[in-house]
Amino acid sequence: MLRTVAVSAGYGVLPVVSGVDIKVAAGEVVGLLGRNGAGKTTLLRVIAGALRTRGGAVVLGDQDLTHAPAFRRARAGIAHVPQGRGIFNQLTVRQNLEVGTRAARGRGDRAIP
Template sequence: MLHIEGLTAGYSAIPVLNGVSIKVEQGQFVAIVGPNGAGKTTLFKTISGIVRPSAGTITFEGTDLLSVHPARRPHLGIAHVPEGRQVFPSLTVMENLEMGAMTEAGHRDWKRNIERIFEWLPVLAERRDQFAGTLSGGQQQMLAIGRGLASSPKLLMLDEPSMGLAPTVADFIFERLIEIRRQSKLTILLVEQRVAEALESADHGYVLEAGRVALEGNNETLRADDRVRKAYLGM
């Protein structure tokens, strides 16, 4: 589904990603973990078109993604839930969800999508008329995820969904993502610093360090790797 080969990207003359290659197949849950500054968020911004790479290729369902204008990429079925949630605080929960449904698929499937979003994230149904800026951090994160789902995506990219959340709330977010994936067969690409939870949730993982892929493998392989256990799992 998503194939990234030899990707190099950064800001001005400062490279952040150096020859990154990643594959995400349809229906997979793939986690990308690593320390701050490793390039995880830059990778997502490059996929979405916010950052232009200096080398490499990105292919999505056979389409050269780098030839597609950033504004058109959501219409291909890519939803990016950004770091820090970035909901529209002066809009209601329902209005935020409607903003996510501006793709062709999201508009076409709106009625079915909103029913499923409310089923998966019932707090959004309970607070549909509440302004997003008055929600708790966890509720805003669920709204950001719901807004991404409202576009009827094929690939849901989640950047640090647990950031700034209490452990119990973050655990609930991960539980919801696993259930959403189970019911919808949605492909998920996750960037996360809570390495144990990310690898436990995912089928496959990549460890990104200093802009390069340091390790990759299925979740069991990575969780058993001594380097991962020592550096990220505290073992």
């Protein structure tokens, strides 16, 4: 299970997300909806390790990844592909995500626990 606990993040002095709790079970598909500027991408960047939290935790299974670098999170199975950038149109979403994780750990046959 992937979960965030009271995650807060932002840019400079600007807070963008505050106190976000989510839980995503293995095999579950979840959509993150909101208007422009609501913090969707910021939250995904925090989960993937591209942006540090200002508070809270990011946990995968029993591993606290809050302070783990992005490459370690990718090895654990967490990847973020920004909309419209760096994707291969002929591949599925899963295959596009596996491309990044293969580079990080040498294979892409592991799913999120």
